[in-house]
Amino acid sequence: MRTLHGWERTSFVLLHVYVLGVCGVVLGAFTVQFLGKEIPCPLCILQRMAMLLAAVGPMFIINRSSIHGSDSKSDLSTGFGMSILAALVGLFISGRQVLLHIIPGDPGYGGTVFGFHLYTWAFTVFSTILLASGITLVMSRYMTISTHVGRPRVASRLTAWVLGLVIAANAISVFFESGTTWFLPDDPTNYELIEEFNEFRRHRAAERLRHVSEGQLNLGTDDRLGFIDPEDSEVSVDQPVDSRTP
Amino acid sequence: MVAASIFILILVTVFMLHRPKPKMALIFFGVSMTCITLLFLHHAIDDLGLSF
Numbered sequence: 001m002r003t004l005h006g007w008e009r010t011s012f013v014l015l016h017v018y019v020l021g022v023c024g025v026v027l028g029a030f031t032v033q034f035l036g037k038e039i040p041c042p043l044c045i046l047q048r049m050a051m052l053l054a055a056v057g058p059m060f061i062i063n064r065s066s067i068h069g070s071d072s073k074s075d076l077s078t079g080f081g082m083s084i085l086a087a088l089v090g091l092f093i094s095g096r097q098v099l100l101h102i103i104p105g106d107p108g109y110g111g112t113v114f115g116f117h118l119y120t121w122a123f124t125v126f127s128t129i130l131l132a133s134g135i136t137l138v139m140s141r142y143m144t145i146s147t148h149v150g151r152p153r154v155a156s157r158l159t160a161w162v163l164g165l166v167i168a169a170n171a172i173s174v175f176f177e178s179g180t181t182w183f184l185p186d187d188p189t190n191y192e193l194i195e196e197f198n199e200f201r202r203h204r205a206a207e208r209l210r211h212v213s214e215g216q217l218n219l220g221t222d223d224r225l226g227f228i229d230p231e232d233s234e235v236s237v238d239q240p241v242d243s244r245t246p
Numbered sequence: 247m248v249a250a251s252i253f254i255l256i257l258v259t260v261f262m263l264h265r266p267k268p269k270m271a272l273i274f275f276g277v278s279m280t281c282i283t284l285l286f287l288h289h290a291i292d293d294l295g296l297s298f
Contacts, residue, residue: 043289046282046289049249049256053275056256056275059260063263064263064268067264085279086279089283092286093290163260167253168257171254174250174253175250178249178250182247184249186289
């Protein structure tokens with residue numbers, strides 16, 4: 001494995017900082033979500049997606065240069081091109097949400113961090129990504145990224161893992177938020193999956209109570225899930241079926 | 247579920263980066279970005295009934 005020197009090393013380290021920085025921003029949004037108990041709206045989720053997709057670009061360059069050792073210049077262009085495209089989409093989404101709440105007197109969506117709402121911060125992050133990617137592409141003739149072939153460094157593998165875990169955590173969080181419905185609610189107030197599970201349990205308990213009242217269920221053998229306590233049930237199983245009220 | 251699927255698509259894109267040929271990673275990147283754009287259109291623009 002070749003040792004990196006000078007600017008080459010700095011560029012390589014900066015790519016890792018780029019990916020980890022984006023992951024840090026998304027983890028910050030997670031902190032607001034769970035510690036601040038603020039459920040993200042669909043536009044917030046879309047901004048997270050665009051942000052993580054923008055981080056795939058530098059991850060592409062890191063992987064190509066450290067594992068496959070291909071031509072670094074074309075990979076540099078491809079990677080930062082990916083970042084620019086994703087950041088452009090993110091800029092549109094966050095810009096749309098900023099404009100949605102820009103009217104004076106509008107309290108905005110959710111709380112603020114250092115005086116700005118999260119979507120305003122997202123707009124700043126996407127602008128920074130665009131600026132950084134543009135400058136890097138302009139300066140690319142003076143840049144060389146590592147072109148060795150071999151096992152990726154520990155830092156590169158760690159960065160890939162962090163990015164993967166942040167994406168997976170977002171997928172799980174969003175699944176809890178949307179439940180089994182196709183799309184997220186416009187103004188979410190709770191985690192739909194938990195609500196649906198609770199609703200399912202209530203429905204099952206009501207169904208079983210109804211079966212008991214109709215005399216179709218033997219409480220001793222059929223109540224395997226333990227939803228029904230025979231002592232709490234309003235209907236006695238010893239009572240004749242005809243005399244039970246539905 | 248659509249949003250969760252897009253996150254999984256991005257995760258697959260990251261996995262594809264480890265392949266020797268970059269083609270699949272680029273395809274998955276393009277599909278992910280298209281899905282994000284379409285979901286954005288669904289949530290932000292469709293309901294407004296704007297005409298361009």
